[in-house]
Amino acid sequence: MAQNLKAPAKRDSMTSNTPRPQKFPAGPSMANNCRAGERIAPSKIVDLVSYAIRDIVAAAEEEVKKGKQIDWLNIGDPSAYDFAPPRRILEAAAEALLSGKYTGYAPSGGDPELRRVIAGVEGCGNNEVFVTSGLSEGIDMALRILLDAGDSVLFPNPTYPLYATKADVFGAESIYYECDEKWLPDIDRLRxxxxxxxxxxxxxxxxxxxxxxxxxxxxKEIADLAAEFNLAIIADEVYDHVLFEGVEMHKLKDIAKDVPVFSGNSLSKNFLYPGARVGYMAIHNDDGRGFLNAFMKMCNQRLSINWELQRGAIAAYNGDYTFLKPSIEKLQRRSDILCGKIAEIPGLSVVAPKGALYTFVKVDGYESDGKHDNRPDWNFTYDLLRTEGVLVVPGSAFYKNHPEEIYFRTTLLPDEMTMDRVVGKLEKFMKARHQG
Ligand SMILES: Cc1ncc(COP(=O)(O)O)c(C=O)c1O
Structure with a gap:
């Protein structure tokens, strides 16, 4: 498209006869109704948008209609299970709502007090914090301001699927860097x-x-590579307080000092409150590169996010994380049941998670008799759903360039009774179908 842009004329030399700079080449006029008979249709860009984590639910809903009981291991929404956000957020949001003082548009970069509180958490300036509608919007805006069509961006393999969808929609190339057998980035391959x-x-x-x-x-090695190749870092740390016992978390903004670091977070996981739709991106080390202004433009064009919930978020970030301890203990117990048992099931293996809400299970020696799909992991998922009523997410939703390998992602959120039942079903399922 760039070659079609005419150089913008200087305003003071413009006369009424000077053609206005044209952004797009003139198309055929509609005067002769060149689309007559055609039906208006969604843009082709929409074909690039997929979200398997939700897509797979349609298949499960079909099973529910047939009367099947489903164990839902597909979603990362704590409130769908026995987890709840701390009262202090609900109370602060309710008070804000009832005060009637927050019925207007909030400042587009975020409530000033919330920006200040988050700046304290992130160790940056208030103007370096941007409040977004969950981290999802922060990811969208960060990629939007970093990437032109034709640029490329590195994602871990496996990755959270929203990233690649956004890169596709923006015309950028997704490159996946591989991880080792413990799912840690392989630095040589990353380079x-x-x-x-x-x-x-x-x-x-x-x-x-x-x-x-x-x-x-x-x-540290990732930060050094970013500095060597002059790359920005998007540090998605949305689970940085969901850590199992004895696990230490290091934030990239404390390690990468020479390159812009976009630190992303939200209330969704650390505060067990995904429905709040409050998140943020903090941009460290902009050093006059223009990302702060660019991000603010993104915020301005969508006006603001819900103000009452931002007031709730102030209470969240002003308090500590002691409320999370029992939830993490529950998650750890559930993870232990799942991973402990999986280790004994022929054909299944897993690296026990150290944090977050999921685990990624490898399946070997599995042959589907169904052939519902040409992807082996989707066949596995459909078979498991239809035979045992267990819903997981097919690995290829996250794991790219390994089409023959079968993985699935399961959440750690269901209660212990459900976990016991699920591992029993997995064992029965694999015993019947494992070839090896
Ligand atoms: C790694 C990761 N990043 C971002 C998000 C989006 O979170 P939010 O609910 O804050 O938009 C999720 C949600 O599951 C996630 O797992």
Missing amino acids: ESIKASTKAIVVINPNNPTGAVYPYSVL
Whole structure:
């Protein structure tokens, strides 16, 4: 499209006869109704948008209609199970709502008090914090301001699917860097993946879907690579307080000092409140590169996010995380049941998660008799759903370039009784179908 842009004329030399700078080439006039008989249709871009985590639910709903009981291991929404956000957020949001003082548009970058409180958490300036509608919107805006069409961006493999969808929609190339057998980024392969077009590296730590938490040494190597190749870092740390016992978390903003670091977070996981739709991106080390202004433009064009919930978020970030301890203990017990048992089931293996809400299970020696789909992991998922009523997410939703391998992601959120039942079903299912 760039070659079609005419150089903008200087305003003071414009006369009424000077054609206005044209952004798009003139198309055929509608005067002769060139689309007569055609029906208006959605844009082709929409074909690039998929979200398997939700898509798979349609198949489960069909089973429910047939009367099947489903064990839902597909979603990462704590409130769908026995987890709840701390009261202090609900009370602050309710008070804000009832005060009637927050019925207008909030400032587009976020409630000033919330920006200040988050700046305290992130160790940055208030103007370096942008409040977004969940981290999802922060991811959208960060990729939007980093990538032009034709640029490339590095994602961990496996990755959280929203990233690749956004890159596709923006016309950018997704490059996946491989991880080792413990799901830690393989730094040599990461280095080899960098291209001249690469603008940014995304790090998801703690990781969805694997539950890996990266040690300092790995993060330092990533930070050094980013500095060497002049890449921005998007540090998705949305699970940074959901850590199992004894696991240490290191934030990339404390390690990468020479490159822009976009630190993303939200109320969804650390405060067990995904419905609040309050998140943020803090941009460290902009150093006049223009990302702060660019991000603010993104915020301005969508006006603001819900103000009452931002008031709730102030209470969240002003308090501590002691409320989370019992929830993490529950998650750990559930993870132990699942991973302990999986280790004994022929054909299944897993690296026990160190944090976040999921684990990524490998399946070997599985042959589907159904052939519902040409992807082996989707066949596995459909078979498991239809035979045992267990819903998981097919691994290829996260794990790219390994079409023959079968993985699935399960959440750690269901209660212990459900976990016991699920592992029993998995055992029965694999015993019947495992070839090996
Ligand atoms: C790694 C990761 N990043 C971002 C998000 C989006 O979170 P939010 O609910 O804050 O939009 C999720 C949600 O599951 C996630 O797992």
